[in-house]
Amino acid sequence: MPPLHGFGPGQEAEHPEYAGRYRLESCLGAGGMGVVHLATSASGLRLAIKVVHAKYASDPEFRARFRQEVNAARRVSGAFTAPVVDADPDAELPWMATLFIPGPTLYEQVKRNGALQPDEVRGLGAGLAEALRDIHRAGVVHRDLKPSNVLLASDGPKVIDFGISRPSDSELHTETGKLIGSPPFMAPEQFQRPREVGPAADVFAMGAVLAHAARGRGPFDSDSPYIVAYQVVHDEPDLEGVPDDLVPLVQRCLAKDPAERPTAAEVTEILRHPVPGLPFHVPGRRRVPEEEHTEGGTARSDGGPAPVPGPYGPPARTAGPAVRRPEEEPGGEPAGGAAQEEHGDGPAAGSPARTTAASVRGALRRRVPAVLGGALALAVMGGVGVWALSAEEPPSRTAAARTGTGPSGASKSWAASLGDGPPPWCAAGPDDALYCSVTGVTAVRLDPADGRIVWENRGKDGSSDGADGTVVSDAPLSSGGLLHVTVGGRLKALDPRTGKVRWDLDVSAYASVAHSADTTLLVGAGGSVRALDSATGERRWDAAVGGLGTQWIGGTGGTGGAGGSGTFYAVTPDDDGSASDVSAVSEETGEVLWTERAEGNLVPFAAPDGALYSLSLNLSQTADAVVRLDTRERRVRRVPLAIGLDGAQAAESGGIVYVSGTGGALVAVDTRADAAGADRELWRLQTSVATPSRPAVSGGTVHLLAPDGRLLAADARTGKPLGQTRPRLGGSTDTLVAALPAPVVRDGRVYGSAPDGSVFAVDAGAPDTW
Template structure:
């Protein structure tokens, strides 16, 4: 095949057809150092592949800078950036492939639609503060944060482009002749003492980016880069048009001296103060709520109705299923529910599972992509994805009920207090639904900040002053409130089959973690412990709590810790190699870990050693789940992988399910759901599917 062609003369008049084994489909954009192409992996995953211009590929210094960019991008690859999939900085034309993230840049958004609304600005500032926190934690300074390097994805802003010089973008050079940034978004020290630039320069750039998003211009504005440089160093910023509640914080970001600027953590604390506070008032009857009527569950017709007729003709058997406890990181906030004005008619009842289970797949919303996130309870699968929540029959995937929801409900539905709780309105509200029919039983606002989790029929909410409040999931009434001892805002967690909820907080230097076990129903403290390390709980079984010890700077997992409450003894198992972005699941004293880049391994805390390690070739995966025989992981391309729990050998995997709309990148991959020997999972093409967990080789 002939190579792709670009119009015009010069080094890029003829573009390459491949970068490594990735076929380049089209040009997404071109900068001073390289061209970014849309490409696909072998499995069909959409990628953005950056290829260095031919003229710079011959320059050893530029190759060195590109190697640095690849290394930096790999270190920060996570929720707030475009994860690196592959790279070859030593190729004839060096290249790097990241996941393709759909959405405009901030620059394009403002140019096409004008300045952002205040609420959008607050979310943008919070998202960029979180991104810079993670970037700085791994020792990286971006140095070129600007509107064209911020992608506005569905799940929040993403920071891109780490370390590429663009000598054609500006006349300003360092003494070596290489660009150190983009003038309107550079900090004073980048002009005065570029060799001393640190993380605070990115905070200054964040302030400039916010002014641009709020007004369509920068805080220092001129056609001449030299005039802009003078203004940045000597003049006060122009914040005309910036919302009054954000202007003081933006002004602090634009301080002339680095030490006068806030850190990302301080920014997030300040933004929590700006955001509206929440309370825990009792639910109010749903019929009293003002505003337009809520959409009712839509009737299910077509193939599902035909299945209903067939159900009456089939022999029924009893479904014996293991009840799964539900854990959701980040549940819901202030209370404002409950009264029942819904019609009494219920949705279709699920049938029992036939003795001969057959794999199935169902796409409840056929016209749109999006990964459903599912949970199991009361003999049903409850799933949510952008714009819709639905219940499925676990036996064959038949849709039992389905209802639209406003905005993107990105959290897994939670069955608690006899109701299904699901996020709506972009995660700002919580709807409580009847699990049998999907009818709305009430709604309430969620808190803007703070830890939250469901446990034992209760919703627990944590506030910045270390107060934890218990709210009944069914009625919405506040049962208790108490201040938890610790270092800072506690994180909350709960785990299936465990009677306690856990509040953890870590010291500022990251050397100690306090963990407090709380009775969800009463708020009584069952026990407290202060343990060594920067710890996060990942499971609780058999009188023990399992935690990961993380590097405070990079976030990499460096050890598995088991704390036994009866003996108050701690066992620490160091990992042979630190794992980036590790997610974990616990089964019978064994902690299974899935890391960014595909490393999957098992650690036996009884024996105090690593059982096995597998390079799964999965660029991104969910938290692992085990039934004792196999460990299951969902990949970003929709595959479900099964690994032998004893040997670490891959024993089965399903085909990818990217679909025709494969340009959506999943912010969080929900783990697979296990019930009665079957495995259920969602895929990017909008499919929910089920397979027999006892025979992965047949998948």
């Protein structure tokens, strides 16, 4: 599935209770086009059900492409693919059910454990070749084979995700100039002649996947997709680390000319005799020698892996040499690297990145236009860091509430369980209490001092009984003196003192809901919008602003000029994504106060007094710039990102924007013009977190949550890592979530949410003690 491009908590993920006759049990993951749920058939089969997002379900062309995906997946169901069990592309929310295959993706396996052994690479190659042979025999071209689309099951590798595959007899063709695929694993013809892509492109991708498996990184690696594109088309692959006997085969697969590549059937013949007794093997987790010590000073007695303290938490107490921070490595270069999230398949950990910005600019000016038909200008980064994480995860602890004492003597740390997962979504209210929502619980109020539950609302009637199990993917929000929660297609307004429902409304017909301090907007799909009084739920006004794709965000004051005490902003991108119209709308009357035009497909994320901040997306939905619109003087300031970010999410503090992206990058961008009028990227940190949460900034520190429940902290001024907590996966170590809630920072504490269903608090002023 394509990467999730969510900007803000859960704004793209729908969570219906059923798909056809299948009850959806939990969320396995999400992509830009849909959410994958776990389900069980009547006969007991475990299923993975992909449900399309509502905003795409209304697009006839997308329905046609989804129907094509279903047909392609059905045509290729076999021993090395996930068989299709059922599907309904004509449902209100189209869906497809395949057999659930337990096991990590190849990307996850390599990231956690390093390169596969030579015999394992051969077994992987044999399985992939046979899968592609069957896929091609069915007349289908996958076009997006990559490590994250290869599941390592106990009986061999499985190829998944036919979302952009193309049957040879399909009437749907790639649009001219549109690139589809993941650059490090795309064949040269996918960049040069995308309408002519055939089975040979899948063979090229297989060669790149085998190289990735054998050496821990791909044969064409760079942080920039533009540089990768140039390397794929013009440069020879880097195959250092590939077993000698496999190099000739991988080289043939990676031939620039499709005619020179072997067919999948030929590769099957070459690899048809795997090592006896080892048809395929998924390596186990790396273990630390038992003589090494844990953070408590002793090895685990249960035989499990001892945790390795990270270089940014408490000092490592091991028998070996001290762990260096990146800035302490010999030669002054950061050690290690950041592995891209499984949907991105970018540079893996340890991949070299020594190309200077100047040499990149020169090479791109001269040559990249021949590849992509456009030039790319790279800004010089103010600083680059790498967040080296431990190779092991400490054993999970119980989720019962506990407290600790910070350096000041005040109780700072605690943990409280709100269920078995997924992570709760939390926010601090104006009364400083902590409010959370989690699957099966509409809302719960926690005492921020110790995590004690003050009240909880579990039922549709506002009582604490009868939890309906509805999946929650957003935090409660304070508006009009009440607590607003959108769950199960209904907007509920709760009394923050008691948790009782004051009013609720069916909002399932609306595309989204937006809030300001006193007003709630119900946004329709075609530009219609209705404003409600947040305190009473009564209608204030109706208007038509923007159109399909318009996104709304509430301002924090009278930033739009005369005409109202508050302002909403509506951002509407052009059909081609080249520019967007930004309109300021009066909160009181719905009147459009002004409209400004800005370059790029803009996604707003913050509207403090006097400014509107947005991320600009390119045609591949990668964030390539931060845009600040002065809402008083209406000046637009665009600050390009040196390297684009997939799945970008952002937060702003004092005119500086902090952007996180899949693959682990965290970037600080100064949108304030200096004396020379030059905005710039201040620093870039590689956190090694595949899919981080949206950042939270407070007190000079940037905080992020990781999918395994770790909370990380970095210096907001320099990007220097400051500390991280332990993982909190609970009993489900393979837990996947559609989107991660952001941390909450308030009154000297940082509150995080974890996949084990817990909420925890730590001392914001002492990340080195976490």
